[in-house]
Amino acid sequence: MPMTTPIANNGAGIRSKGRMTKRSMFGRQIWVHRYLYLMLLPALLFYGVFHYYPMYGALIAFKDFSITKGILGSPWAGFKHFEYLFSLDKFWDVLWNTIVISLYRLVFGFPLPIIVALLMNEIRLVAFKRTVQTIIYLPHFISWVILGGLLINLLSTDSGVVNKLIQAFGGSPVGFLSDEQHFRGTLVWSMIWKEFGWNTIIYMAALTGVNPQLYEAAAIDGANRWRRVVHITLPCIQSTIVILLILRIGHLMEAGFEQIFILYHPAVYAVSDIIDTYVYRIGLTEGRFSLAAAVGLFKSVINFLLLVAANKLARMTGEQGVY
Template identity: 50%
Template sequence: MNRQASLKTPISSKNEVKQKSALWKEIFRNRFLYLLLLPVAAYLVLFKYAPMVGEIIAFKNYRLSEGIWGSPWVGFEQFEKLFSSKEFYLVLKNTLLLNLYHLVFAFPVPIILAVLLNEVRVEWYKRTLQNLLYIPHFISWIVLGSIIIALLSPSTGFVNYVLQAFGLEPIYFLADKFWWPVTFIGSGIWKEAGFGTILYLAAMASVDPTLYEAAKIDGANKLRQIWHVTLPGIRSTIAILLILQVGRMMDVGFEQVYALRNPAVTSVAEVISTFVYTRGIVNLQYSYTTALGLFQSLIALILIVSVNRIIKALGERGLW
């Protein structure tokens, strides 16, 4: 047994040396591609990883005059204060509900649009539609929010003008607790759905055309081809984007909510991002809101790891 072990050890060590040598040769062969990654790596280190040192203030009573290291250590006091606050559970509920609405109603829209665009055969018409769908993505939420407010105004808005023309009462879309989430999700679809089709259209372009020909020979109509060829062909892309979307369940974003919210709908429009802004930046409660941000990041990490495992268990390729 000892003799066999002694014979196997040099062989395994030689294989490891060969693998390392092959790895370094591969890196040297693609050295210019790796050099292109350096600016991205520097960006991530400077603006994503280095600021994580500041998370320590979640465990301190941070004062600007004393700095991060000079502020007194308070342990989990900020988290106890956070979890005992009614406001925390309100903003948590609003954040999760808006993200759930987005997942149910907004996430499928780019898929549907991409499928429809993929079936358009007139190239100039297809390009025109794509450009019109992409434009809202490049408009800031401050500008787009002003447009939405003008369109939905109960007195001068075009939407309520049409409703009144049909004999209906004007609706206070941005001041009603039921209609505000509807407006939020609808405006998000308007802005991002068209741009979200890019990845799906790219995935559809890689589907083997012979699969469509085989489906036609088998007698499949257009809907059957979409169901049995197109959608399975982009299933892995849908899975990856679903993982990323679930990973953002704790983050609605700031600009859209800030542009559309008002005091009348605070009970449904106050989310984690706006709460952090008003309490952390405006009211200078840095430690308190950092604790909230740390909790938000931890839950997001758990969600994205869990969904990634579920997706891989279902036979799809995950993020890692």
């Protein structure tokens, strides 16, 4: 018995010392990398203030919200707004439009930056490559307010430059922005034109990490440029492609509010009205905040499930995924 107490005390002291050692090591690591953490602080504050703190407002979807009573003072409504939402034919229409436009952007827009990056990687004239890079990613920095005005001036049926050229060659004016048949295509291709250059830069950065000796060894073995692209370049940037694809799938319910809000009008609501524009109209215009919050929460849940499923599928195929 006299021997057991000191041993127990000694063990407790060792555990306490171990915990203190881990804490001191953690604190030392924070201090050593303090400047990196300071650089990270603005991003953490941004996401905390604009992404995590607003989650508190999701309670509105489960309440009969009143501006005078506030979020906490408003009475609970349960799933009443979701039941009403799913009973609306209009909701399923805007959900379908959102999915179709997003899938068009994914199918036609996602491969294009990869193709352009591969083509740019084969260019050996540095000045020409830099000039092309600047030209193709410049639209990314122009807001949709400006680009919307440019598209209206270029594509309008009456005075648009494109329709003037079509008429000059004997054709009939095309309602790119006024005809339901052409409006979705105009939305998708204008979005691709605006963003594909920026995504190309991401893939170009990934291509700089490919070991040049792999190309030299393949050339010695007799591989042409096509085989080098297929068997060296694409496998080396495969992880980057998968991560960007997962993130894109996780935003499948985001069809581009700013662009559509600027370009659409009642004549094309049937093919262009998406969840975000619908939320804007019923939330801010009609003042039905609880219903709008229910729509937004439904969209966020679907995006989250798609992100988890895409990441799970990527990990099953041997990729790391985003988490």
